[in-house]
Amino acid sequence: MNNRRLMNVLNGQTEKTPPIWLMRQAGRYLPEYRATRAEAGSFLSLCYNPDLACEVTLQPIRRFGFDAAILFSDILVIPDALGRSVRFVQGEGPQLDPISPEEIKDLDPSKVLEKLSPVFEAIGKIRSELPGETTFLGFCGAPWTVATYMIAGHGTPDQAPARLFARKHPEAFHALIDVLVEASILYLVKQLKSGADAVQIFDSWAGVLDDALYLSASRDPIAKIVAGVRAHIPDAKIIGFPKGAGVRLVDFVEATGVNAIGLDWTVPLDWARDVLQPKVALQGNLDPTLLMSDERHLDEAIDRIMASWSNGPFIFNLGHGISPQGNIDLVHRLIKRVRSYNG
Secondary structure: OOOOHHHHHHOOOOOOOOOEOOOOOOOOOOHHHHHHHHHHOOHHHHHOOHHHHHHHHHHHHHHHOOOEEEOOOOOOHHHHHOOOOEEEEOOOEEEEOOOOHHHHHHOOHHHHHHHOHHHHHHHHHHHHHOOOOOEEEEEEEOHHHHHHHHHHOOOOOOOHHHHHHHHHOHHHHHHHHHHHHHHHHHHHHHHHHHOOOEEEEEEOOHHHOOHHHHHHHHHHHHHHHHHHHHHHOOOOOEEEEEOOOHHHHHHHHHHHOOOEEEEOOOOOHHHHHHHHOOOOEEEEEEOHHHHHOOHHHHHHHHHHHHHHHOOOOEEEEEOOOOOOOOOHHHHHHHHHHHHHOOO
């Protein structure tokens, strides 16, 4: 067995104590992150500074000893690398110039790797400084989720602008998805070749799509990315996270061939154990608000997840990213309880 326990789980094994990491574990809830972020200036400057990106990736490993580090970056470096204007405005989140149907033909994925070379430099630095037993995860945003920002120019509650765009301009929309598929394959392959052990594909907005768009904008593009990465790296380990996919999770697992499925907190525990875990490793699915709550509710939720999933391939995580208001003491409590759980 590998001494990187998370990699064992991605190979279908059951660890006596499940590995644990948290989405957005390097973030604003940590004072050391806030200090480094201030040093960097802009958010994108932090993403593109190999030394500082390495530093913030390592901060939660030093503080908590997680079983995995995840590359500090952002899903929107891909549109930035495609030549679109991407800005992060304090208090407002990402701002992009909304793309028109006519502009999509000018997007050139062949330029992505050159623009993102600082990210790959950071990956090399991180790998060299991580403890040997710590799995190193790279990632990208799924084409649908990235496209929602490129089309609307900002985050929206239900991605109605992108859904409407897909109906009004179907050829341009699917051309955009195709570009993002190609760019994502190049990006993930380079991450793995630069030192990442495995990668995760975040589809944070998979849950807002009807059946037709789920297939053409979410599931099938992710399946193409998985196949495209494995055409270059046949044994590549890939985690899929189609947030909000609900009963479509079974179809997603079977169609994409991911090694693990990230589950949000709305997924019923026993259903996931009985239906999904025989097919794929599970990752999740603690409600992030419990890290802003109290010890009793946190402990009870941890125990429910562990009781249901810890007898099969399982990575303990949140159902989405940790909030800036996350309580550091509760994160320590979470890790301790998972690692000391006796069933």
